[in-house]
Amino acid sequence: MTDTPLITDSHCHLDFPDFEGQLDEIVARAAQAGVRRMVTICTRLRLEPQVRTIAEAHDRVFYAAGTHPMSAADEPMAKLDELVALASHPKFVGIGETGLDYHYTGESAGVQQESLRIHIAAARETGLPLIIHSRAADEDMARILSEEHAKGNFSCVMHCYSSGPELAQVxxxxxxxxxxxxIAAFPKSQEVRDIFSTAPVERVLVETDSPYLAPPPYRGKRNEPAYTVHTAKVGAELYGMDYAGFAAQTEANFERLFSKVAQYKAAA
Incomplete structure (x- = not known):
């Protein structure tokens, strides 16, 4: 275990029914694989208490919360003070996921954009990173992020990046x-790999988005944080690095962006 390079699954959903009753085993398998930390993401703010409980029960798990864009029309609109208040918890480390998804829910574009701007304001006020989901909305996403950044700095990760090269560049x-x-490990995802290959390795994180999007050799099965390793190995190959070097780089990147996690570790 001491020789295993350590990485972090920066985005998973441990509160989803797919993991019910198995969290101890899931976290233990992750640790055995070298995945020393996980950020579990709440996608509906009314479910924040149960996601927080998972983080409190497991030393290796941190959490974030927001309103997923596909749920924005079905959930109460997020409030700035509500999001800011959540940041007082020592293991609450990010705002979101939020964003825009026009693939299935384009009819709620206006509501999604309003919700996104509220989450951005919360990221700006708390200093916590914004966690963005973007699908089939590249132009609006690039515009809103640029407009909001001009109003005041905030940090952000484009989670599970599979959009176009123009949005990545912005x-x-x-x-x-x-x-x-x-997705970056799927055989037919060369476009995604090409986008990552042109990005500075200092700006890359790894994640599972589990229980979805399991990389080979588990594609088609339930994903889990331990499988972050398989995506990270693809990343190492992409950048021409050995696995240990790429793992160390993504850890440094994660702690730079999710600085509250690094501070928590230091405090512990």
Missing amino acids: ALELGFYLSMSG
Whole structure:
């Protein structure tokens, strides 16, 4: 275990029914694989208490909360003071996931944009990183992120990045990070790998988005944090690095962006 390079699953959903009754085993398997930390993401603010409970019960688990864009029309609109108040918890480390998704829910674009701007304001006020989901909305996403960044700095990760090269370029120019999921390991995802290959390795994170998007050799099965390793190995190959070097780089990137996690570790 001491020789295993350590990495962090920067985005998973441990509160989803797929993991019910198995969290101890899931976290233990992650640790055995070298995945020393996980950030579990709450996608509906009314469910924040149960996600917080998971983080409190497991030393290796941190959490973030927001309103997922696909749920924005079905959930109460997020309030700035509500999001800011959550940041007082020592293991609450990010705002979101939020964003825009026009693939299935384009009819709620206006509501999604309003919700996104509220989450951005919370990230700006708390200093915590914004966690962005973007699908089929590249132009609006690039515009809103640019407009809001001009109003005042905030940090951000484009989670599970699989959008186009133009949005990636805008995000990188704003100082944001791109997160690599199992999609980058799919055989037909050369476009995604090409985008990552042109991004500075200092701005790359790794994640599972589990229980979704399991990388090979588990594609089609339930994903879990331990499988972050398989995506990270693809990242190492992409950047021409050995696995230990890439793991160390993504750890440094994660702690730079999610600085509250690093501070928690130091305090512990």
